[in-house]
Amino acid sequence: MPKCTINGKEVEVKEGTTIIEAMYGEKRDWPNGKVAHYCWHPSLSIAGVCRLCMVEIEGNPRLQIACNTVVTEGMKVTNQSEKVQDAAKWGLDFHLINHPLDCPICDQAGECGLQDQYMEFGKYNPEMAEKKVKKHKVVDLGPTVVLDTERCILCSRCVRFTEEVSKTNELGIFNRGDRSEIGTFDDKPLDNKYSLNTVDICPVGALTSKDFRFRQRVWYLKESDTICNGCSTGCNVKMYYNREGFFRVKPVYNAQVNGDWMCDEGRDVYKFINRENRWLRAKRRLASGWEEMLPGAAAKELSSVVKASGTKTALVLTGQYSVEEYENIISNFVNELKSKNIFHWMNMPEKANDFDGILLRGDKNPNTKGLLSVLQNHGINTKWSDLTAALANGSIETVVVAGPEVQAQFPDMKDKVRELSKAKNLIWFQSCKNADLDALTGNVWLIPMKSYTEKDGTFVNHAGLAQKFKKVTTVVSEALTLLEASELMMGKAISIRPATSPFVEADRQSDRVMLEHRKKNEFIFRRGSL
């Protein structure tokens, strides 16, 4: 365990740690002083090409790059000397001389490595008076990503990502010198299940997401962490949103779960939870058609239905809800209704154990493990065929379903709707619209649920790791969590939440983030007013 001094502070690190890793810190918060860098990325190999992370090491007249220098015992490192700061200033200027000044129309503005690091380490008196190099713009790289090679600073992070992480090798740097350009080969676009990570790690606006570009300025977005509900890996993610809805999802580092990455599929899940796809009101089927109700009132009304059918009530659960919700609703069934007719609806069971070797898993539920453990704790060990039989012989009167959030991952949705609608009473909890449910007749109640971004809870991932998540924001304030619905359905009272309209809840944490964004980008605002 070598000890070294970084900017005057003594630091002890693991054998083989580089200076930049020592500076970055285990919590990734630069506890010993920040160093400018572009090409270095903690989860990629060392390229050592941006030449920005220069540090001065006592006894070495030549500046060294922090990313390729291993800490040795007694090493004294600084990046605060004039010599280092001067190198960083010029390093940044070299990055900028051919970089277009198109920040006002660049999607990266506000979260751009060039902007941010220039503000912090830059020279502030550009001396480049020559014409800039012209390169390709608006290059369609594939289904997800657009490239602007003039903005590219050739840090090679994206190339290394496709070589080392996705192992798909689509990207390369072609030509040499200042004619070098990132690109794909003619007939092989950037098309892999992790392609959007290249956009995340691109420090500038060279790679932008087709899904996100031009839709929002980042300083108009709030951000909050949660867990991806796209599959059983349980990637840690950040959701970006504002009053108009959710706009994108990005990975959050978790060494145990997803490292720095997430899949493209997981980035799409924000779409279904936006308001336009959601049930806003509860609905009860009458002979004349659907009657809309307030969700809370509807759930309360259900207590007479389930109490009347008592032990003849069945509960069908998908793996898409939190451990806390499962615990509550299963306890209520077992204790209040004395019913152990509780069934696990597993979508695509034949693919449940698939794994692509990176992050994507065949079990497309965030909490299958959590559901199974709660079921086991209550001694419930049913098979779907038991339910099928019970529905056929009429020993089940009422079925309560906690339906899927990500319907796209439930190819058996139609079949299940048809099968479960054989019950005399069908009570369906779900967050998003569904045409098959809308087409049902008979005693049917559809109750809108809150999505995973609108509640606190716990998901247990494929490896049995329990991950707590916090509410990101509320989209449909009238909707219920499964826990609330369960309590109301049992005739219990729940604390009344104040009626609020969507997206106006003050989230102090996010407001602070937004303020920081504004502060960081003050110069853009200043320039904009010129």
Add this chain to the structure above:
Amino acid sequence: MESKLLTEFYHLDEFRTLDGYKKNGGYAVLKKAFSMQPQQIIDEVKASGLRGRGGAGFPTGMKWGFLPKNNEPRYLLCNADEGEPGTFKDRLMMERAPHQLIEGMIISGYAVGSKKGYIYVRGEYHYPISVLNKALKEAYDAGLLGKNIQGSGVDFDLDVYSGAGAYICGEETGMISSLEGLKGQPKLKPPFPAVQGYLRKPTIVNNVETLAAVVPIIKDGAQAYRKFGTEKSAGTKLFSLSGNVVRPGNYEVNLGLPLKDLIFKLGGGMKPGRKLKAVIPGGSSAPVLTAEEVEKANLDYESIAALGSMLGSGAVIVIDDSQCMVDMLGVLTHFYHHESCGQCTPCREGTGWLNKIVHSILEGRGRLQDIELLIKVADNMKGRTICALSDAAALPVLSFVTKFRDEFEYFVREGHSKVRGVRHAEMHH
């Protein structure tokens, strides 16, 4: 004045063939080498004071000593990617004496424990490559290469690899990348090639002339070799003389020979009516010397370094008083801009920037602050990159601008060359 230790028989056409080479003493040293312990050879090379002849001038024996002391497979690579403008000595050596290089490589391979070597030749050298290939075949057929060379128990395989046009492949790790089938981009150091080089195996990279020089060193011993040259710059060296001189060409001389002797005695001096203006003493990357500095310069590492320049590859480029220094710097900035591999930002962007500034001066659009800017940009490209190309691009700029500042200032002020009286566009048509 010439000292033909390596080039003694270069005038003989037969020296290119195995028989001719043997007839003139070739492959006799190999037998002696095999009778020595590998470490003895390394010690002899160390004692000889041989320094790398490719450009950096690093002591060869010391470089060999960096190899790990174990049985890990290792490679011996010959750097024949001769690309430093002004240099054409390796080409001569490969064309005139391919077996000398092969013999030097077998001995060196034996010394460092390598069983496999490559000669990486720049792709444009079709003819030298064909000569080498022929010589390799002769050597294999005669049992001088391959398994158990002439019953010695020593194995050594040797192959030729052709580059494809990239100056940067003359940098040893750029060459390794190229040999590995990648773009010829230099690799981060550490790890150094002696520890992790070609295919991440320990690797020694030596220049053609360096490897050939091992033959006379082993033949007559380190002390005999030290009789040539100076105390610190031992031996002979081939100098490639070019530019505005009457008899350009390769000259093998003792290190330490006065530079003016090479230019005026061997090279025949200036063309009638012309005066010496400047000399680039070690290939285009070396800082230029003024005519006054040439008076004081000797062709050894220390003397040239004392004048703030480098002996480099031994390419002596002579510039007479008819030449415009702004124009010549434009040639060099164009070259480094063309050849920067594009990996490190300061070099990728800096080489282009320098070239643009010099050419805007050449086109009559220069600003007075451009002269200072050239110095600032060049200063900040030095010592900031993976390899030395960035420094190589910066040094000529710094030396041209500071030593011939009046020509630059004149060009900026008047919009045309002080020497030629016209703008760049009118200079060459």
Add this chain to the structure above:
Amino acid sequence: MFQLSAEGLAEVKKELKRYEAKESAIIPALYVAQKENKGWINDEVIHHLSQVMEIPEARINEVFKFYTMFNQKPVGKYHVQVCTNISCALNNSRELAGHLCKELKTGYDQITEDGRFTISKVECLGSCGTAPMMQVNDAYYENLTPESAMNILRGMK
């Protein structure tokens, strides 16, 4: 679609086995393909080599575009490369290159109307002691004058 000839394919296969790393065969393979594709390389060639060599296109394309001896656009039957680096420039090679263009009524890096020549200015070819010089396809021609160079080219049919 570009396809290597049987001999070309055999040569590439041989190169694939020749070196410790199969990627080392990319440069030799590009030489073979360039010869068979009228002196230049395009996407079709890269695509074909990628399939033959089982190396991703992007890797081959990187190598192709890095080295100047691989032509990214068609060239004439005789590719005339005049060195214009310092030693040659000191010996009027730029004037020589301009003279060749003028005589052949062409610009740099273009093909003459009869398809015979492309004139290019290139960096140092290691022929500095015999400047000015030019490389025509694989061969060097040294110690040139504008007249002697034109005479050499006129002899190339």
